[in-house]
Amino acid sequence: MTGTWALLRLALRRDRLLLPVWVLGLALAPVGYLSSIKAAYPDAAARQHFFDLNASSATFVVRNGPLYGSSPGNLLAWQCGFVPVVVGLIALLTVVRHTRTEEEAGRRELTGATVVGRHAGLAAAVLAACGACLVFGLVTALGVAAQGEPWAGALALGAGFALAGWVFAGVGAVAAQLTWGASGARGIGIGVLVFAFLLRSAGDSSDAAGWLAWLSPIGWAHRLRPFAGEQWWVLALGVVATGASVLVAVALAARRDLGAAVLPARLGRSEAKASLRSPLALAWRLQRGTLLVWTGCLGLVGLLMGGVAQNVADTMRDNRAVADVVSRMGGGGAVLDAYLAGTMTLFGLAAAGYAVQATLELRAEETAGRAEPVLATAVGRVGWALAHLMFAFFGPAVVLAVTGWTTGLAYGSGFGLVPAALAQLPAVWVLTGLAASLIGFLPRCSAAAWGLLAGFLLLSLVGTALQWSAVVLGLSPFQHLPRLPGGTFSAGPALWLVLIALVAGASGVFALRRRDMPVG
Template sequence: MTGTWSLLRLVLRRDRLLMPLWIVFLALAPMGYLSSIKAAYPDAAARQHFYDLNATSATFVVRNGPLYGSSVGELLTWQCGFVPVVVGLIALLTVVRHTRTEEEAGRRELTGATAVGRHAGLVAAVLAAYGACLVHGLLVALGVAAQGVPVAGALALGLGFTLTGWVFAGVGAVAAQLTWGARGARGIGIGGLVLAFLLRAAGDSSATTGGSAGWLAWLSPIGWAHRLRPLAGERWWVLLLGVVSTGLLLAAAVGLSARRDLGAALLPARLGRPAAKASLRSPLALAWRLQRGTLLVWIVCLALVGLLMGGVAQNVADLVRDNKAVADVFARLGGGGAVMDAYLAGTMTLFGLAAAGYAVQATLKLRAEEAAGRAEPVLATAVGRLGWAAAHLVFALLGSAFVLAVTGLATGVAYGDGARLVPAALAQLPAVWVLAGLAAALIGFLPRFAAAAWGLLGAFLLLSLVGTALRWNDVVLGISPFAHLPRLPGGTFSTTPLLWLVLIAAATGAGGLAALRCRDMPVG
């Protein structure tokens, strides 16, 4: 364990921008939810109406978990039902990034040549993830308690998020020992997260409909966060499940790490072909090989979310029929005068932000290839920098368009109006392309800070969701490119703001490519 604290400081220094951003943003989300709930359901009758409509809705339960009652605290807990999934995802990605990615890039071997213990790097990465999750949980507790929620329930809500993150940090630590590459470790970790979500969803759906499979939710760390019942009669003993599981996963990761060589893995590597196929001998074909898995995952996940969002549309109509405050919230999110149009327009904004996440990830693949040393052998051939970079940007631009089209179609199929929802989804493209252009500009001008593109996306997400719900100043909200899009379906369509956004995306992307062509490569 020698050198653990030094490596922990190194991890915190490398994540000094990204880690505070996600902690603060995810801590602000419950506060925004609480303010919206108080504004939309100011009395017990309105909250009871919401409970009666949604407590037995299988689609709502799959998405957010069980709704235990109609109090403000119980509605808040239910509204935050997806937060544990996000915290778990960030925690496991953080651990994989500072363990298997470090080995894959060769940096772990350099630090290991100093006075550093065998397990110091693994433990430092896990401790960093644990600390971030704990700080996030405490900020959530303090934030909602300051808004009048009982302190004990607020603490249970925050600790539920924390322990979910801890468990999946352990999952990430175990996954990092199993595969030869960071991509495989991320795949195993995310697969475990998806399985946990499906177990929770299946168990809660069964319990809601009177079935006998409610016990499935107890197999899921995400289900534990719900079974803790924050602000609904807390079950503090459920926290022990998370603590024990965290300890077991960390012990398993350390034990597995001791059984393998540095840079090796416990699962056998699949041997590649001795020579590339003819279809792989171009920059675009190589980019397709590297990007196709990510693209498929985003398409499948967002299509499933689209089916859910389209399926609950009728419940939303029933919900807002007699609640003007809720109708006003949806109207602020977008759309025309019709409540359903406003709901669907707000949903399209969410999908646009999600597609921007794919565009950022696809663009940052350029930086990942450069930092890992894989770009140099490619550029040593007849491939030029602009051709190499443009091949990846094709997937950031056209791939995001395909993601939005499929998501809009899935939502339309579930709702029964695909003819309007596919164009409404594609209307988000100019703002998505702005994020891709900004990411390309960071890679070109400030490659060491390329990951700040995620911070920009987080800021725009905060403005589009929390800022809109809390009615922040229009000038502040206008910083986000998503604030200038037409609110479809139902809103007024104008091509002028879309053209400006496309020009901004083109200018930032072209500037990034020009800077990439002129600067040194690689930049560590």
């Protein structure tokens, strides 16, 4: 363990921008939700009506988990039912980034040649992720308690979020030992996260299968029962699971060589197929898994969101304040249109996440040393970059089209919501262009593209609900899109966003063509 604290400081320094952005940005969501809940349901009768209408909705339970009561704290904990999944995802990606990614890039071998113990890097990565989750939980608890909610419930809510992050930090540590590539480790970790969510959903949806939720770390966060008679002993399950997974990761790391993996790598062909002998074909090979995962996951979310559309419309008809909040996110006069338009905005933000990841694959190839051998051939930098940007620009169209179709399928309109989903593309492309600019001009700060997405997410969700200044909200490109269905399409703002995206992307490619490569 020698050198753990030095490597921990190094990890925190490398993530000095990324970690504060997600900790503070995500912590604002529960605080904003609570303010919206108190404004929309100012008295006990309104909250009880909401409880009676939604507590038994199977689709809502699948998405958010069980609703234990009608107090503002209960409604907040229920509205934040998906937050443990997000925290778990961030935690496992953080651990993989500081373990397997470091090995894949060759930096772990350099640090290991100094006075550093064999398990110091793994310990530092887990401590960084768990520390960030703990800070996030505390900030959330303080923000909720500051609005007058009971301290016990606020602490349980924050502890549930931190608990999920800790467990999946351990999952990420194990996944990093299993495969030789960071992408494979991320795939394993995300697969476990999705399985845990499905277990929780299945357990909460059926009384007979309720025990399944106890097998899921996501279910443990709900079983803490914030604001509903807290069960503090559930925290022990998360601590034990985290400790056990870290011990398994340590045992696996001790039994493999540096750079190797427990699962053997599948050997490729001795010669590439003709279909792989172009920059675009190589980009497809590298990007296809990411595209399929994002499309499949958001397609499932679309089924959930479309399935609850009628329930949400009924709630909004009975509560003018709720209708006003959702209407500010989009849509015309009809409450159902407002809900669906707000949902399309959320899908646009999610598709922007895929666009950022697809764009940053350029930087990942560069830092891993795989770009240089490709560029040493007849492939030029511009062609190589454009091959990846093809997926960053057109991949979101596939994601949004499928998501709009599944939402319409569950809602009953078939392909009717696909145009509304595709209307989000100009704003998504702005994120693609900005990420490309960062790679070209400020490659060391390219991860700041995630910070931009987090900022736009904050403006679209919290800022809109709390009625922030129009000037501030206008910083997000998603605020300039037509609110469909129900709104009126205007080509002017969309064309301006497309122009901004093209200029930003082209300038990024031009800068990439002229700068040194690689930039560490």
